[in-house]
Amino acid sequence: xxxxxxxxxxxxxxxxxxxxxxxxxxxxxxxxxxxxxxxxxxxxxxxxxxxxxxxxxxxxxxxxxxxxxxxxxxxxxxxxxxxxxxxxxxxxxxxxxxxxxxxxxxxxxxxxxxxxxxxxxxxxxxxxxxxxxxxxxxxxxxxxxxxxxxxxxxxxxxxxxxxxxxxxxxxxxxxxxxxxxxxxxxxxxxxxxxxxxxxxxxxxxxxxxxxxxxxxxxxxxxxxxxxxxxxxxxxxxxxxxxxxxxxxxxxxxxxxxxxxxxxxxxxxxxxxxxxxxxxxxxxxxxxxxxxxxxxxxxxxxxxxxxxxxxxxxxxxxxxxxxxxxxxxxxxxxxxxxxxxxxxxxxxxxxxxxxxxxxxxxxxxxxxxxxxxxxxxxxxxxxxxxxxxxxxxxxxx
Numbered sequence: 298x299x300x301x302x303x304x305x306x307x308x309x310x311x312x313x314x315x316x317x318x319x320x321x322x323x324x325x326x327x328x329x330x331x332x333x334x335x336x337x338x339x340x341x342x343x344x345x346x347x348x349x350x351x352x353x354x355x356x357x358x359x360x361x362x363x364x365x366x367x368x369x370x371x372x373x374x375x376x377x378x379x380x381x382x383x384x385x386x387x388x389x390x391x392x393x394x395x396x397x398x399x400x401x402x403x404x405x406x407x408x409x410x411x412x413x414x415x416x417x418x419x420x421x422x423x424x425x426x427x428x429x430x431x432x433x434x435x436x437x438x439x440x441x442x443x444x445x446x447x448x449x450x451x452x453x454x455x456x457x458x459x460x461x462x463x464x465x466x467x468x469x470x471x472x473x474x475x476x477x478x479x480x481x482x483x484x485x486x487x488x489x490x491x492x493x494x495x496x497x498x499x500x501x502x503x504x505x506x507x508x509x510x511x512x513x514x515x516x517x518x519x520x521x522x523x524x525x526x527x528x529x530x531x532x533x534x535x536x537x538x539x540x541x542x543x544x545x546x547x548x549x550x551x552x553x554x555x556x557x558x559x560x561x562x563x564x565x566x567x568x569x570x571x572x573x574x575x576x577x578x579x580x581x582x583x584x585x586x587x588x589x590x591x592x593x594x595x596x597x598x599x600x601x602x603x604x605x606x607x608x609x610x611x612x613x614x615x616x617x618x619x620x621x622x623x624x625x626x627x628x629x630x631x632x633x634x635x636x637x638x639x640x641x642x643x644x645x646x647x648x649x650x651x652x653x654x655x656x657x658x659x660x661x662x663x664x665x666x667x668x669x670x671x672x673x674x675x676x677x678x679x680x681x682x683x684x685x686x687x688x689x690x691x692x693x
Contacts, residue, residue, distance in 0.1 A: 345369040346414055346422060354428040359402040359515035359523055363387070365424055366395040367414055375412035375424060379403055401515015404433035404523040435461045436525035437469075437518050439511050443658065448533045451502075452578045453658025454678040455495035455509055455530075462490045464519025466691035469493075472513045472524070478506035486689035488673065496678045496686065500660065503554060505534040535656045540621075542641055544572055544665035547632045549621075549641065553654065561647045562632025564624065566639040566666075570601075573639075575670030576679035577614035577661040579621075582652065586611035586622070590638070593618055601638065610648035614661050615675040621661065623648030 349364045350357045363385070365375050371393040377385040385408070387398040402408065412424035440458040443449045455475065463469050470485050475495055483497040501507070508531050513524035541550045542563065549561040566572035588611075589604045596602060611622040624631075624642025631643060641663075643651070660679065670680050678686065687693055 345416065346424065348410065348424070348426050350428045352426045352428070356431040357402070357428050358517075359404050359430045360517050363398040363402075363408070363410065364395060365410070365412065365414070368394070369417040370415050370422065372396045372424075373413040373415055373421075375410065377408060377410050380407045380409075400512065400527065401524060402430050403514060403525055404430050404436060406430050431523075433523040433525070434521035435523075437461050437463070437513060437516070437522050438524075438526055439513065439528060441509070441511065441528065441530050443530070443532045445530045446532065448535045448656060450579065450656040450658030450660065451500040451534055451537050451539070452496075452576070452660035452676075452679055453501070453532075453534070454578070454676055455507075456676075457493050457511065459491045459493075459518075461518070461522050462520070463493075464490070464522070465517060466490075466493070468516055469513060469518050469524075470691045472511070472516050474510045474512070476508045476510075478504075481505065484687045484690050485692075486678065486686050487691060488689075494678055498683050500537070500539070501534040503534055503537040507532050507534065538654055538656070538659045540651075540655075540659065540661045542572075542661060542663045542665075544574070544635065544663065546665070547634065549643065549651075551651065551654065558654070559647075559650065561643050561651065564627045564630045564633075564637055564642045565635045566637050567635050570638040571666050571668040572619065572635070572637075572641065572663060573615065573668050573670045573674075574663045574666045575677070577619070577663060577670065578676035578679070579612050579614060579655055579657055579659045579661060580616075580675060581613040582655070582657065583608075583611045583613075584652070585609055586620070588620075593638075603638070609645055610652040612652065612655060613675075615670075617674050619675075621648075621651070 375396040410426040414422040442456040511528040514527040516524040609623040623645040630636040
């Protein structure tokens with residue numbers, strides 16, 4: 298995630314064929330390289346096995362299942378591993394007549410299949426085969442926020458950043474899921490071709506446990522871009538801390554778990570540096586932050602230039618550089634007028650208290666100005682009506 302500038306500023310494969318009759322494809326010299334085919338064996342002990350893809354197959358599609366089937370005996374155990382020794386999950390049907398892999402494969406990878414079957418006369422039949430998946434033009438991988446194990450605020454969107462363009466958004470989105478400890482209605486929303494977010498219809502309930510499955514290994518994202526890995530992220534929603542800032546009245550009201558905890562006198566952006574109105578989300582927290590106006594294009598020598606090395610209790614709410622922070626230099630204006638370069642300033646005492654209450658992902662609702670939040674200038678998911686946000690799903 299790239300955060301730029303500070304307004305107060307900042308220096309720093311084929312379907313399986315379970316009824317096929319004869320075959321253990323791995324025993325046959327010169328086995329087919331077809332992605333989905335299987336090749337009969339001349340070994341009578343293995344005559345009732347069929348393995349898909351065939352022994353020695355190459356360019357196997359990573360999104361097609363691997364199957365081992367018998368028409369008369371039973372499948373006892375099957376192991377499918379890649380060259381790193383990582384196992385691919387799979388399951389047997391009720392009759393133990395077919396094993397099917399349950400997750401996608403890595404592109405450009407060699408796989409080894411092993412196991413045991415029993416023929417109809419009770420004899421053990423070894424299962425052994427190797428094949429290789431097709432090589433991708435690019436491997437699709439994900440970076441995720443929040444972090445695994447993190448506790449975040451009630452407005453935290455789940456954000457997945459892809460390292461390559463996703464052309465088949467629906468195929469990728471089908472492999473994404475969110476599970477919660479309490480019922481929550483939510484939706485995915487594509488911000489662009491390399492980012493998809495998820496938010497609930499309303500703020501997350503405090504204390505909710507959330508598990509995100511990014512099961513994209515083996516998914517075809519289009520243009521020969523294939524998912525190379527899957528991930529699971531677990532995080533927790535903390536207490537509810539909802540902040541309302543009234544720029545006209547110069548006040549900041551903080552509600553914790555639904556009850557007003559404190560109303561704080563503040564100053565916001567002056568003319569020419571108007572603070573944006575809208576629903577913002579705390580993105581970063583710094584006990585001390587250097588703020589240099591050069592990061593927002595104000596150069597030394599300009600009357601508006603500043604370079605403050607030790608801004609206390611700074612919390613970022615936009616990518617462009619709006620923060621909420623302690624501002625002892627504007628104490629006389631707090632609660633009375635707006636004198637900042639776009640940030641919301643307060644006393645050091647109030648700033649320290651507020652900093653101690655908040656988490657990354659807490660919402661900050663700003664009202665009173667005509668300047669509105671721009672989409673993508675921070676975590677702006679909550680500035681769209683639910684119906685419009687939901688329409689951003691590739692599966693809507």
